[in-house]
Amino acid sequence: MSLLSHAFFRNEEAAYEFVESRVWPRGPVCPHCREHRNIRKLNGASTRIGTYKCYACLKPFTVKIGTVFEASRLPLHVWLQSIYLIAQADHVVPARELERALGVSPKTAKVLTYRLHKAIYSPVARVRPSVRSGSGLALRPGMTPRTEPRSEALERRRATALEDIFSAFHPV
Numbered sequence: 001m002s003l004l005s006h007a008f009f010r011n012e013e014a015a016y017e018f019v020e021s022r023v024w025p026r027g028p029v030c031p032h033c034r035e036h037r038n039i040r041k042l043n044g045a046s047t048r049i050g051t052y053k054c055y056a057c058l059k060p061f062t063v064k065i066g067t068v069f070e071a072s073r074l075p076l077h078v079w080l081q082s083i084y085l086i087a088q089a090d091h092v093v094p095a096r097e098l099e100r101a102l103g104v105s106p107k108t109a110k111v112l113t114y115r116l117h118k119a120i121y122s123p124v125a126r127v128r129p130s131v132r133s134g135s136g137l138a139l140r141p142g143m144t145p146r147t148e149p150r151s152e153a154l155e156r157r158r159a160t161a162l163e164d165i166f167s168a169f170h171p172v
């Protein structure tokens with residue numbers, strides 16, 4: 001089974017559920033006021049997928065706020081496909097390649113490659129403690145590992161793509 005056949009690469013609701021489980025492992029958190037209790041998912045017929053309302057500050061939000069996906073109208077499952085393709089490639093993926101692989105416009109492909117390359121290939125290590133805690137490399141966000149050259153970090157990132165690529169969820 002191809003990894004790209006996962007529901008979250010194909011279905012928008014599944015994509016939201018997947019990203020939410022990564023960004024909010026303990027349940028939704030309001031990006032405006034950090035409230036995590038008085039929050040309800042909105043399910044109206046005209047409500048956009050993945051919309052929540054915070055009853056502390058009364059503002060709506062989705063999991064995209066504060067991530068590389070913020071303010072993008074591109075479906076989240078297409079973002080996930082892009083992250084996967086970029087993380088799996090053994091080269092820096094040019095916008096033209098994403099354009100062909102995903103069937104998106106040249107402009108969309110440029111935005112995708114710009115935001116994702118910035119997030120994935122940033123010189124600042126974006127290592128989640130849960131991934132590396134066993135190797136003694138647990139880092140705070142923004143810390144650069146001293147014991148691992150950047151090229152090895154990138155190799156490891158590709159090797160465990162589905163885990164590590166989601167470091168791209170960090171704010172840009």
Ligand SMILES: [Zn+2]
Nearest residue numbers: 030033054057
């Ligand atoms: Zn709030």
